[in-house]
Amino acid sequence: MGIHESRMIKAAIVRKTGGAMTIENVTIGQPADDEVLVRIVATGICHTDISVRDQLLPMPLPAVLGHEGAGVVEAVGRSVTNVVPGDHVVMSYAYCGSCDLCHSGHPAHCENVLPQCFGGSRADGSTGITDSTGTSIHDHFFAQSSFAEYALANKRNVVKVDKDLPLELLAPLGCGLQTGAGAVLQALKVTPGSSFVAFGLGAVGLAAVMAAKIAGATKVIAVDINPERLKMAAELGATHTINGKETDVVAKIVEITGKGADFALEATGVPAVLRQAIDCLGIFGTCGIVGAPALGTEVAVDVMGVMIPGKMIKGIVQGDAVSSTFIPTLIEFYRQGRFPFDRLIKHYDFADINQAIEDSENGKTIKPVLRIGTA
Structure with missing residues (x-):
């Protein structure tokens, strides 16, 4: 031809x-x-x-x-x-x-x-x-x-x-796996010994759970309303799982971490869940947003509850990853059994x-x- x-x-x-x-x-x-x-x-x-x-x-x-x-x-x-x-x-x-x-x-x-x-x-x-x-x-x-x-x-x-x-x-x-893993490893830069929460356990959220384990987070908390997804998260590296239908999510995260989470990732696109992801943070905690609702969607936040603890809210696209180098990195993690x-x-x-x-x-x-x- x-x-x-x-x-x-x-x-x-x-x-x-x-x-x-x-x-x-x-x-x-x-x-x-x-x-x-x-x-x-x-x-x-x-x-x-x-x-x-x-x-x-x-x-x-x-x-x-x-x-x-x-x-x-x-x-x-x-x-x-x-x-x-x-x-x-x-x-x-x-x-x-x-x-x-x-x-x-x-x-x-x-x-x-x-x-x-x-x-x-x-x-x-x-x-x-x-x-x-x-x-x-x-x-x-x-x-x-x-x-x-x-x-x-x-x-x-x-x-x-x-x-x-x-x-x-x-x-x-x-896209999806790069977004979840990149959000943790590239955008949020989750640190060893820190606490991390994934809200929403689709492909993006579960990739984030695996990446948080790779990053060395010692408390990896997975939140969803699907019991099978929560079980999968535990098998992939989550140290704690929370069913959002059954538990006060924010209170439980504060109980687990003792001070609020260091990092959270919102992957559902649901405004009420984003509010939870912000509220569960501790001092200087960072919430990354990858869940994509319809354009124009808004969420109410407690301004003083963000300002006084110095919380940060970060929008993330594609994990802020450079695909030409990050995708081969994920493949290597897969070969090693870590992803x-x-x-x-x-x-x-x-x-x-x-x-x-x-x-x-x-x-x-x-x-x-x-x-x-x-x-």
Whole structure:
């Protein structure tokens, strides 16, 4: 196939707010100069995909979503030098690479993060996918749109990985697992001997529990209302678990720590839970926020209860991690048995994408991963 030729593939398209994903025949073009065409092997499903489907986070529809893709490089644009065809890659978030935050080592907080990840096109407004009628479909979601057999990624968000581990295992490292572990190790910088609380035990919260153990926290407290999730957290390193339906969470955390927590991470997106995460902190404690509610969501806080103890509230995107170095670090932790994220994953066939999303929404599956192709 020539470098300028397009190809017919299958992709999952969401066409209306809250609608089901429909797998359709589409055409995908070749990579632009700074892009990489990736043959998708597997893609994780993340809460952000669901939030865009429901338009709690805005992105134009119809669109191909998916932003935890892993696959094999098929072709590269003229300016791409970091990967070559045949390389195995995990794809992560998009960033512009030219703003002050990108240059200062914080690309996850890129000044242009919204158009880069949620714009539904390249920066010039073009897209890479058209449907069977020749109509352009919004894509480039997180610079990948990996609910498809092929994806057009940017050279900045592909991370080369060793070929000895299966891509269907590595796929969710690109967002959810990176977010939880990075929040602990990169953004909050949880310290040895400290106390840490994870509110919400989905993939992000459980990744945070594993990372807190790696960081050397001696009190790792996991909070959820799902007994099975609490049991999993204990098996993955939590020293204490709290069922939020049965206990005064803040009082219990103060009892366990003796003074309030040093660090907390809110991963539910529920305002009342965020208030608990702030209230449970001790003096100079820090609460990180990774749970993503609808835009405009507000939470009330006790101002003096934050000011006098010197508490800090920190917004965190993608764990403030630089994917090109952090994802290989997580893989090494996995190899050492310190980050057993494989326990969170359940695989689904691509055709069952809507069932996988439903199982994620109702808590049946912690981290659904779609099998789309073969390496």
